[in-house]
Amino acid sequence: MEQRHLGRTGLRVSRIGLGTLTWGRDTEEHDAADMLKAFWEAGGTLVDTADVYGDGEAEYLLGRLMERLVPRRDLVLSTKAGSVPDPERRFDGSRGHLLAALDASLDRLGTDHVDLWHIHAYDAGTPLEETLQALDIAVSSGRARYAGVSNFCGWQLAKAATWQLAAPGTRTRLASTQMEYSLLQRGVEREVLPAALDLGVGLLPSSPLGRGVLTGKYRHGVPDGSRGASEHLAPFVEPYLDDTATRIVDAVTTAADGLAVTPLQVALAWVRDRPGVTAPIVGARTARQLTAALSVEALSLPDEICRALDDVSAPLHRYPDHDWSTL
Numbered sequence: 001m002e003q004r005h006l007g008r009t010g011l012r013v014s015r016i017g018l019g020t021l022t023w024g025r026d027t028e029e030h031d032a033a034d035m036l037k038a039f040w041e042a043g044g045t046l047v048d049t050a051d052v053y054g055d056g057e058a059e060y061l062l063g064r065l066m067e068r069l070v071p072r073r074d075l076v077l078s079t080k081a082g083s084v085p086d087p088e089r090r091f092d093g094s095r096g097h098l099l100a101a102l103d104a105s106l107d108r109l110g111t112d113h114v115d116l117w118h119i120h121a122y123d124a125g126t127p128l129e130e131t132l133q134a135l136d137i138a139v140s141s142g143r144a145r146y147a148g149v150s151n152f153c154g155w156q157l158a159k160a161a162t163w164q165l166a167a168p169g170t171r172t173r174l175a176s177t178q179m180e181y182s183l184l185q186r187g188v189e190r191e192v193l194p195a196a197l198d199l200g201v202g203l204l205p206s207s208p209l210g211r212g213v214l215t216g217k218y219r220h221g222v223p224d225g226s227r228g229a230s231e232h233l234a235p236f237v238e239p240y241l242d243d244t245a246t247r248i249v250d251a252v253t254t255a256a257d258g259l260a261v262t263p264l265q266v267a268l269a270w271v272r273d274r275p276g277v278t279a280p281i282v283g284a285r286t287a288r289q290l291t292a293a294l295s296v297e298a299l300s301l302p303d304e305i306c307r308a309l310d311d312v313s314a315p316l317h318r319y320p321d322h323d324w325s326t327l
Helices: 029-039 053-068 095-110 128-140 152-165 192-199 232-240 243-259 261-272 289-299 304-312
Strands: 002-004 013-014 017-019 044-050 076-081 113-120 144-150 174-180 200-206
Touching: 002 113, 013 174, 017 029, 017 200, 029 289, 076 095, 095 113, 095 128, 095 232, 113 128, 113 174, 128 144, 128 152, 144 152, 152 174, 174 304, 200 289, 243 304, 261 289, 261 304
Parallel strands: 017 044, 044 076, 076 113, 113 144, 144 174, 174 200
Antiparallel strands: 002 013
């Protein structure tokens, strides 16, 4: 699998990442083992998790599998901290919480460091410089090799990245931002992606298959065993089962038929090769699904297909994203 630099850093990662959102909850250990082995054998390196996935079970499971299946040195291990199960405060970006959460993640993963550590979301209740100092401490102490953020909007990302760049050699440069990005969700193109490109921050798209909808599996209803039929994940899928999504999925399916490939391959190739993207994070539930996603390595979409998909999925961007004189 092709390797790409993560942002403006020396870290190289596979251009498809493996997500573990469902591990330890909807994905059992034998399926997770099959996926990790298939991913590694295909040349994949970037494995993404978080301290809240499966209430910590995803990290436990990944740690156990690394012990016996895949050498730790062959993986670029990424995890996140900052989300908390508190209805009064969904995110905690305080230095104390973040560093304690990182130590707990390392314990569950069975390793002394992660290669990439993300702040899971912006916490308006904590000064941003305090949150970012946790990244600096994590890197300077060796507990994390690189650092990034997740779910920061455009101004938040720009502020955070600029703050870090203001003191080179003292503060840790942001390597990445993880955001949802697909043909069904192109909101990052408004401000996040331009900021990331300008500041040298690599984009790691989550849900690159539109929460599974872009595979075409929901065109004729919600199939049994799918995420849309899952008690935990049905609310996650439902927003993309509308008329707009149907129109985009139909276009993806038409393109796939013309290229003699699958809708999954078309949708994943489109986001993988967008400007500023380093590696989409694919959250498959089975090794078969993951193998189907990894088969996109040999596919590059023709320019005319990309333009057609761009047009059918184009979000409405007006002022101030477009010059006022063009309105």
